[in-house]
Amino acid sequence: xxxxxxxxxxxxxxxxxxxxxxxxxxxxxxxxxxxxxxxxxxxxxxxxxxxxxxxxxxxxxxxxxxxxxxxxxxxxxxxxxxxxxxxxxxxxxxxxxxxxxxxxxxxxxxxxxxxxxxxxxxxxxxxxxxxxxxxxxxxxxxxxxxxxxxxxxxxxxxxxxxxxxxxxxxxxxxxxxxxxxxxxxxxxxxxxxxxxxxxxxxxxxxxxxxxxxxxxxxxxxxxxxxxxxxxxxxxxxxxxxxxxxxxxxxxxxxxxxxxxxxxxxxxxxxxxxxxxxxxxxxx
Amino acid sequence: xxxxxxxxxxxxxxxxxxxxxxxxxxxxxxxxxxxxxxxxxxxxxxxxxxxxxxxxxxxxxxxxxxxxxxxxxxxxxxxxxxxxxxxxxxxxxxxxxxxxxxxxxxxxxxxxxxxxxxxxxxxxxxxxxxxxxxxxxxxxxxxxxxxxxxxxxxxxxxxxxxxxxxxxxxxxxxxxxxxxxxxxxxxxxxxxxxxxxxxxxxxxxxxxxxxxxxxxxxxxxxxxxxxxxxxxxxxxxxxxxxxxxxxxxxxxxxxxxxxxxxxxxxxxxxxxxxxxxxxxxxx
Numbered sequence: 001x002x003x004x005x006x007x008x009x010x011x012x013x014x015x016x017x018x019x020x021x022x023x024x025x026x027x028x029x030x031x032x033x034x035x036x037x038x039x040x041x042x043x044x045x046x047x048x049x050x051x052x053x054x055x056x057x058x059x060x061x062x063x064x065x066x067x068x069x070x071x072x073x074x075x076x077x078x079x080x081x082x083x084x085x086x087x088x089x090x091x092x093x094x095x096x097x098x099x100x101x102x103x104x105x106x107x108x109x110x111x112x113x114x115x116x117x118x119x120x121x122x123x124x125x126x127x128x129x130x131x132x133x134x135x136x137x138x139x140x141x142x143x144x145x146x147x148x149x150x151x152x153x154x155x156x157x158x159x160x161x162x163x164x165x166x167x168x169x170x171x172x173x174x175x176x177x178x179x180x181x182x183x184x185x186x187x188x189x190x191x192x193x194x195x196x197x198x199x200x201x202x203x204x205x206x207x208x209x210x211x212x213x214x215x216x217x218x219x220x221x222x223x224x225x226x227x228x229x230x231x232x233x234x235x236x237x238x239x240x241x242x243x244x245x246x247x248x249x250x251x252x253x254x255x256x257x258x259x260x261x262x263x264x265x266x267x268x269x270x271x272x273x274x275x276x277x278x279x280x281x282x283x
Numbered sequence: 284x285x286x287x288x289x290x291x292x293x294x295x296x297x298x299x300x301x302x303x304x305x306x307x308x309x310x311x312x313x314x315x316x317x318x319x320x321x322x323x324x325x326x327x328x329x330x331x332x333x334x335x336x337x338x339x340x341x342x343x344x345x346x347x348x349x350x351x352x353x354x355x356x357x358x359x360x361x362x363x364x365x366x367x368x369x370x371x372x373x374x375x376x377x378x379x380x381x382x383x384x385x386x387x388x389x390x391x392x393x394x395x396x397x398x399x400x401x402x403x404x405x406x407x408x409x410x411x412x413x414x415x416x417x418x419x420x421x422x423x424x425x426x427x428x429x430x431x432x433x434x435x436x437x438x439x440x441x442x443x444x445x446x447x448x449x450x451x452x453x454x455x456x457x458x459x460x461x462x463x464x465x466x467x468x469x470x471x472x473x474x475x476x477x478x479x480x481x482x483x484x485x486x487x488x489x490x491x492x493x494x495x496x497x498x499x500x501x502x503x504x505x506x507x508x509x510x511x512x513x514x515x516x517x518x519x520x521x522x523x524x525x526x527x528x529x530x531x532x533x534x535x536x537x538x539x540x541x542x543x544x545x546x547x548x549x550x551x552x553x554x555x556x557x558x559x560x561x562x563x564x565x566x
Binding site: 011012013014015018065066068070071224226255256257258259261262263264266267270 | 294295296297298301348349351353354507509538539540541542544545546547549550553
């Protein structure tokens with residue numbers, strides 16, 4: 001392991017290893033942490049990689065401690081990367097003022113506006129810098145990557161997956177913000193990060209992107225019907241409508257009684273892992 | 284639901300419900316919380332009950348958020364009860380001074396010494412008060428209870444299971460303190476809670492109890508060989524020796540590379556749940 005990443009923790013789990021690394025991100029201009037699960041198979045062969053993107057307020061810890069992902073990753077032989085949700089410790093004005101903007105709320109965009117533009121470039125971080133780092137240090141099966149996430153991270157997974165179909169062969173999401181340009185969370189963040197020209201926002205709106213992409217990766221989306229953010233922030237019917245209009249393949253499942261928590265994610269993560277394993281040739 | 288318990292949270296998980304309740308404990312003289320997982324089967328039939336006892340510093344939250352238990356409980360149709368690890372908020376002198384005595388460190392004993400004796404009665408709480416409450420409010424299959432736990436809670440599960448074989452038909456533990464009368468954690472706690480007559484401590488020492496019980500429930504114990512507490516606090520070889528001397532049935536598995544964390548617990552919880560399900564007639 002070359003010294004551009006530092007091992008923070010390393011714990012055996014389901015026959016593999018759950019690790020956390022720290023590194024200096026040139027794209028974000030700060031020190032970042034990310035989780036890596038190495039399945040038992042990674043000891044002897046190259047494995048496909050899944051990127052998990054978390055939601056508002058999360059760090060790299062939430063998914064790796066609460067979702068129960070390691071059992072499935074070990075079953076299918078998938079390396080799972082869990083980045084943080086924003087730059088950290090950049091000391092920008094307003095960075096710590098609210099839970100839905102700044103720290104913990106990077107929204108997986110490249111900010112163009114002051115003071116954010118110098119650091120808040122989570123899109124490039126997830127699409128380029130982190131995969132390059134991962135490919136250097138872990139036994140990655142070239143060309144076999146998938147992406148999934150939750151809430152703000154579900155938005156990130158859809159947007160990044162839809163814009164980079166050659167890079168990500170499988171896409172899924174839990175309770176994603178499917179139309180950030182139309183809902184309060186997204187409009188607040190995009191106005192701050194991207195400015196007041198709303199046309200610039202569309203490159204980060206999954207409902208817009210499905211209407212304008214030619215490559216088509218089947219999407220799996222789960223949404224709890226007792227999710228408190230469903231009607232105002234998530235609005236899966238907008239994605240359903242957009243996909244329907246252009247014939248984009250979408251499996252949208254409304255899960256009765258489920259909320260926005262990791263109890264919901266854990267309940268259906270097995271289906272998502274099976275979806276990715278199948279698309280990545282590991283099932 | 285009669286008003287002696289209050290629902291704190293209720294979240295759908297693996298087709299059932301992960302709940303947290305609050306109640307006034309007469310035994311402990313304080314307000315306590317406990318987790319309850321109700322599997323889908325509990326909607327239509329009585330189900331066996333498993334008690335999970337957590338380790339030092341834990342609340343009812345650690346197990347229900349990190350272990351991945353709900354998937355197995357739903358598979359086998361088991362209700363899982365996760366109590367807190369000590370009385371809370373009793374304002375006893377010294378209660379908050381250290382992480383291995385007082386709050387978060389009840390050690391599942393009935394304290395006899397001042398100032399603890401008036402509140403620190405976790406043995407009676409887990410053996411009597413909580414099961415009676417549970418039986419009142421949930422669809423319990425009479426006579427089909429199991430118990431398991433981790434570290435201090437593994438000690439609790441072994442001691443409570445061994446002393447109450449008619450009540451608990453299945454017993455298992457992760458990295459338990461098997462001989463609290465011989466190790467620093469146990470000696471500190473027992474001296475404070477039980478006084479300086481060490482003969483009084485033996486009723487809470489699993490290695491002593493296996494030598495003096497007539498009923499024999501097969502024990503399943505997992506222990507990581509990279510557990511930082513292994514040599515000084517846990518010492519599973521003492522349990523192996525005691526069981527060997529009297530022919531008590533023990534399956535002790537040393538798991539290579541695993542530590543003391545919930546990553547270890549999650550990795551082998553499936554085996555424990557299968558063990559309990561089999562002993563409780565649900566596999």
